Amino acid sequence: MSYIIISTIVAVLMGVTVIFVRLKASKKPTNAKKIIMPPIFMSTGAFMYIIPQFRLTPAEIIEAIVLGMVFSILLIKTSKFEIQGNDIYLKRSKAFVFILIGLLVIRVALKSVLSATIDVGQLSGMFFLLAFSMIVPWRVAMYRNYMKLQKELDGLNVI
Template sequence: MTQLSPSYLQIFATVGTLLMALLTIFIRLKASRRPVNIKKIIMPPVGMSTGFLMFLVPDVRIPWWWGIVAFAVGWFLFSYPLIRSTKFEVVDGQVYAQRSRSFIIVLLVLFAVRMILHQYIEMYVSVLQTGALFFMLAFGMILRWRLFMWREYKVLAEPAPTVQ
């Protein structure tokens, strides 16, 4: 069996991440034409949670506190720009995500910061452990952002109680 060198893994990871960022931008722009619902909000973190299976592989495992720190950085730092650039509007009784240039800029800046951090962190841990750390960071970021979206959606989608 042929083994890939770490430099090839880095190239594949970088290209893969860039493609995912571009795909996210494309999907987000397309999704703004359709109403939002609870399923569309919660499915990304649910689907992403299957990534925790990577920790079954011993080479990918990281110390607990590294994972907690990476998750916290995603939760508190990286999710904030996504939350600030996400706005909803009600049109004909349906909730839509507003198109936002700032969202695209935020995604591209987060991608650039991720690439810089990736290069730095990879000097100290293996490529697989770096992937695990960035998965934890991304999961924390996505989870908080989607919880914010869910809360905002609930406020807009539920009819206001009538006063009698």
């Protein structure tokens, strides 16, 4: 039970950190590296699956991936870029903060319910996979949108 409480507290702290990082990021220009690197860094977490306690059944894998991809739609819809001068900025979206908070609340609720029937290690593996399945499509969409604006910006600077 203490693992559930500790991991929930850590998840809430990470969620709050993401919100503040996102709000701060919208004040500085972005680039492709800033978009691509978070999923690459996060991918190292997959090493958890080396330990048998974290391994998932095929059904758990499918559930986590599908739910992550569904959640990513909300993030994709609220992540827009704009050109300011010669730089590309991520637009602030009031809805984004509420969506992140909502996703965090859903995650905590799911964790509370599922911890009664799923081992804490497998549950951790599922939530990692859910988060990774959410961030990858979101960042791919962000990268594609960023590159479209970058080409537009490059075209403007040729003249």
